[in-house]
Structure formats: C-alpha cells, structure tokens
Amino acid sequence: MSGLDPSIVQHRLPLLPHARLVKQKLRQLHPRWSLQVKEEIQKQLSVGFLSVVEYPEWLANVILVPKKDGKVRVYVDF
Incomplete structure (x- = not known):
C-alpha cells in the first residue's frame, strides 16, 4: 500500500526450508x-498496491x- 513504510508493514510468506x-x-x-478481474488487478497495479512477481512452483488461484x-x-x- 502506498504511503506505508515497508519496514513496518510488509506481507511475507514464511516458508520452511x-x-x-x-x-x-x-x-x-x-x-x-474474467474481464472484471483483469480490471481490478490493473487498477491495483496502477496505484502500486500490487507488484508483479513470478513463482513458477508456487501458484494460488484467485477467489471471486x-x-x-455487480x-x-x-x-x-495462500
């Protein structure tokens, strides 16, 4: 979220080795x-709420x- 210091608030997935x-x-x-999901994701990407990362071995589907x-x-x- 824009405006929040990442040293205070940051989402991480704690994985055991x-x-x-x-x-x-x-x-x-x-x-x-599908179109509504694309619009929502694009909106969140444009304001900096989301960032693009790729984890090919870790995938979670979206829930609507x-x-x-409407x-x-x-x-x-996760």
Missing part, C-alpha cells in the same frame, strides 16, 4: 468475471466474491 511447495491447478474463470453492486471482490488464498 524443508517444506514441499504445492502448485494448484489453474482454474478457468467465467468469461463474465460478487458484491451487491462488481467482484478478488481474494488470493
């Missing part, structure tokens, strides 16, 4: 939600929850 990573199968999104106004709330379940 001997832990085996699990790669989830990629789920297909409904075409109606419809809002009352938009979707995007979650990632």
Whole structure:
C-alpha cells in the first residue's frame, strides 16, 4: 500500500526450508468475471498496491466474491 513504510508493514510468506511447495491447478474463470478481474488487478497495479512477481512452483488461484453492486471482490488464498 502506498504511503506505508515497508519496514513496518510488509506481507511475507514464511516458508520452511524443508517444506514441499504445492502448485494448484489453474482454474478457468467465467468469461463474465474474467474481464472484471483483469480490471481490478490493473487498477491495483496502477496505484502500486500490487507488484508483479513470478513463482513458477508456487501458484494460488484467485477467489471471486460478487458484491451487491455487480462488481467482484478478488481474494488470493495462500
């Protein structure tokens, strides 16, 4: 989040050195939600809330929850 000092607030995934990573199968999104997810991710990237990283052996699918106004709330379940 912009404006927050990373030394105070920073999201990390604590991984044990001997832990085996699990790669989830990629789920297909409904075409109606796919566009809304892309818009939401693009919006969060443009304001600096998200940053792009690649972990080919660690993948978590997004979870979508419809809002009352017709938009979707995007979650990632680690």
